[in-house]
Amino acid sequence: MTIRHHISDPVLMAYAAGELAEAFNLLVATHVSMCDNCRAQLVAFEALGGAVIDTQDEVALSGSSLDATLARLELLPQATARARSRSRGIFPAPLADYIGTDLASVGWTALGAGVRQAILPTDRRATARLLYIPAGARMPDHGHRGLEMTLVLQGAFADQTDRFGPGDIEFADEGMEHTPVAEAGMDCICLAATDAPLRFNGLVPRLVQSWFRI
Amino acid sequence: MAVDGSQTDWTALVFQVRDHQDRAAFAALFRHFAPRVKGFLMKSGAGATLAEECAQDVMATLWQKAHQFDPARASVATWVYTIARNRRIDMLRKSLRAEPEDLDWGPEAEPDQAEIYEAQQETQRLGKALSVLPDKQRVLIERAYYGDLSHSEIAAETGLPLGTIKSRIRLALDRLRQEMT
Numbered sequence: 001m002t003i004r005h006h007i008s009d010p011v012l013m014a015y016a017a018g019e020l021a022e023a024f025n026l027l028v029a030t031h032v033s034m035c036d037n038c039r040a041q042l043v044a045f046e047a048l049g050g051a052v053i054d055t056q057d058e059v060a061l062s063g064s065s066l067d068a069t070l071a072r073l074e075l076l077p078q079a080t081a082r083a084r085s086r087s088r089g090i091f092p093a094p095l096a097d098y099i100g101t102d103l104a105s106v107g108w109t110a111l112g113a114g115v116r117q118a119i120l121p122t123d124r125r126a127t128a129r130l131l132y133i134p135a136g137a138r139m140p141d142h143g144h145r146g147l148e149m150t151l152v153l154q155g156a157f158a159d160q161t162d163r164f165g166p167g168d169i170e171f172a173d174e175g176m177e178h179t180p181v182a183e184a185g186m187d188c189i190c191l192a193a194t195d196a197p198l199r200f201n202g203l204v205p206r207l208v209q210s211w212f213r214i
Numbered sequence: 215m216a217v218d219g220s221q222t223d224w225t226a227l228v229f230q231v232r233d234h235q236d237r238a239a240f241a242a243l244f245r246h247f248a249p250r251v252k253g254f255l256m257k258s259g260a261g262a263t264l265a266e267e268c269a270q271d272v273m274a275t276l277w278q279k280a281h282q283f284d285p286a287r288a289s290v291a292t293w294v295y296t297i298a299r300n301r302r303i304d305m306l307r308k309s310l311r312a313e314p315e316d317l318d319w320g321p322e323a324e325p326d327q328a329e330i331y332e333a334q335q336e337t338q339r340l341g342k343a344l345s346v347l348p349d350k351q352r353v354l355i356e357r358a359y360y361g362d363l364s365h366s367e368i369a370a371e372t373g374l375p376l377g378t379i380k381s382r383i384r385l386a387l388d389r390l391r392q393e394m395t
Contacts, residue, residue: 009384009387010380010383013358013383013387014358016299016359017299017358017359017361018299018300018302018303018311018361019358019361022311022312025311025312026312028312029312029313029314030312030314032314033314033315039314042314043287043288044394046288046292046295046296047288047289047292047333047336047337047340048340048344048355048359048390049292049295049296049299049359050288050289050291050292050293050294050295050337050340051291051337051340051341051343051344052254052295052344052355052356052359053247053250053251053254053291053294053295053298054250054291054337054338054341055341055344055345056250056251056253056254056257057253058249058250058252058253059249059252059253059256059262059265060249061248061249061252061266061269061270062266065248065266065269065270066241066244066245066248068270069244069248069270069273069274070237070240070241072270072274073237073240073274073277076274076277076278077278078232078235078277078278078279078280078281079278079279079281079282086315087315092314092315093314093315093316094312094313094314094315095312097312098312
């Protein structure tokens, strides 16, 4: 897969710094699982964190701190090699951990016109959802009150800005209005993270918005 | 592994902990890293008592998870940083943190000595590159890693407009990349 739309430096840096809401963490970890380029960038941002720790001014610990920690080690069994995380179907490992075994285990809610979504359990600072858009179908027009990141897992969609295929991420910010349309040929499945409710332009979608939490 | 005389070979000490539960090696790691982790967590906003407790937790995790340390991927300092970062996330919000899928290198993959050496050297080189950045840029990079402050909160505290902060961070990253190539 050729990924053309990557994670921007500030978002990757915020992930490396541990500062993103859980929904965005999930999206970044999923993209990095698919993208060697961003994985290499992430390693570099974590190394920068290592340099920040290493050049940090020391703050002395209390005199008994080392002994107290050594005493605790007696009670701590050493873990053996880490269990390797596994992807399942179109879901890279971090996402599979949130969903379960496969596409059939997703609890979808119909949004109309064949479009479906499933909201994933994350902390409340942002929302993560899977979107299922049948081939050729369109999402309702929507603008944004905050940041939205959409990662394609299967199929592709296009909007006013570009085409997005598997592994690609689209960023949408306040003020951007777009109408993603799934490409013909294959149903499109995306992971989307938003830090504020989307704003639909039509009256009816606006009325149902709170109901569906989109 | 050859490291020039002035530097301690932290990787070898972690291997001593991993393979022999070597408490002297652990103590050496503790003396170097625990005070830095404590300083780091205090800059993140933790009080001295909490920062000390967490620094102890971080070092205990290093003992427990020594088998998971991958020296070809990260220096010991970087690994300690990720443990401290995750501890801070637990401490502040108890939310889950998704991690990328592991790469499958195959069962018999042994990390390459040159790769290990390079990963360990990287922290030193980055540290030097960081220290020669203009103060205005270095401070913002450090603040980004101390965390707990979004870009807009940094703006409120430093009185700098968001655009200025973004461009300073971008300049700093460009310079660090130049230094590292």
